[in-house]
Amino acid sequence: MKNPDNDKEKEAKKAAMKTLRAQRKDLIASASSRMKTQKKDIKAIKEFLKGKKATIPDIAEGIDMPKDETLWYIATMKKYGQIVEAEKEGAFFNYSLNEPEKTQEKEEV
């Protein structure tokens, strides 16, 4: 049986969230836009690294992204287990997708 108190609580929470979203409208808009760009950039890196490894300059050239930004993403993706470091090539290291992570992400999607 439904508990009317729970329903009331849910409704009140929903209304409070609506108010909070209205108050933070501008912050939410800028965070959303940043997240969309990041999602696109991360997807491009993952696509580029599918089945291969590459250095930062190679990835940056391949996806048309500044090298410092590419390194920023790679360092972040490495921290969160999406990328692993591979062997060195000249003065640069190669990076590749972390395969178990790739599988896990498929499951999440």
Add this chain to the structure above:
Amino acid sequence: MVPTNIKNFDTLVVGGGIAGLQAALDLGDQGYKVAIVEKDASIGGKMIRLSKVFPTLDCASCITTPKMSAASHHENITLFTYCDLTSLNHEGQGIKALITQKPRYVDPIKCIGCRQCEYICPVHVSDAEQGDFSARKAISIPFSTAIPQLPILDVEHCMLCGQCEKTCPTHAIDYFQKPEEFIIQAKTAVITTGFDLLPVKNNFQYGNGHIPNVIDSMQMERILAPHGPYNRVLRPSDGMEPDSIAYVQCAGSRDKSMGVPYCSRVCCMYAIKQAMLLSGSLPLADIIIYYMDIRAFGKGYEQFYQNAKAMGIEFVKAKVARIDKGENGSAIVRYENQDGSGIATADHDLVVLSMGMIPGWDPRSICPVSKDSDQFITSIKPKISPVLTNMAGLFVAGVAAGPKDIVDTITESGSAAMEAAKFMSNSHMEN
């Protein structure tokens, strides 16, 4: 409105870095009830963010983490992290502090520190804890050894998508948390507010922070740390392993035009330490330190300096006049040799600026304690008891009173704890 939430302690320690932790532990072990108020989300201060310490090259985490853990588990010590100190004044025979607990948007009782919220969060934010060389999430625990292990939700970057709330197994996310004010009443207080580095953006001769691969020494600490952004030494502009690294000493210190006419005391030694660590990580790299004087003042420091020279680190007595952007990510250092050979330029893959130390806290309009002309807190008896301030019952330790190294900071913290204990014991006898 005056807060009604009043907490009573024997001593209030302002700042939870190594100085504050040491003072709190020394007092707590004597049976005094101590509150540590820290502005950051974790205790540990600058030291927990370092790679290693000079002259022993001990791991900084290995020294700091046990003290952080001991303080957090101590029956006589209470931690108040992520708090702002609004006022600190005498009241009656003691000290009264008004504190604001900033909202974490996470219930500290319910949170188990599992980081599920962080993993699911879709927004990446540049991570200042890693020198801005990688990202954290909009909700994240500041760093892996942080105490307490509680995430902070960064409202500026939160989309309110609700994913963290849905994922949290203990329903700890609270989007509606508000700042909470409370009062701490104590018999004594110890100020251990440490330092900040003079921002690189203030230094136009060295590019105002706009030249790629010109970084400050704290950023280099992160690059050198085993749990740093790259887990190895790479150049931030393109991920290249640098072949030539330069240190520019007195970048801000001993420079009236930068507002820091004093010597920051530790820059020579930490630059030598970092150079030695770099030499270990990149044995083939050229490492050059441009210096005005080497101040190796502590026990074993001169030997440390001589060891660095023996390892092949090059010391060039010169004042660097300016740094310009070079080709392929290099930085061009223009300097005047002090041996009389005149002006020269050199290309480096990576340049580290040893920026001056400035106070981490300004007591203005918060606390009537007096400051010196260098803006650090005044020690009224700098020779016989440097921890005494012009306010009775209020003591200072560590870099809050002026630049000093970790060894001196820890010693001074013990002294501040003893002075506070003496003050409380004398007050007790008088009553």
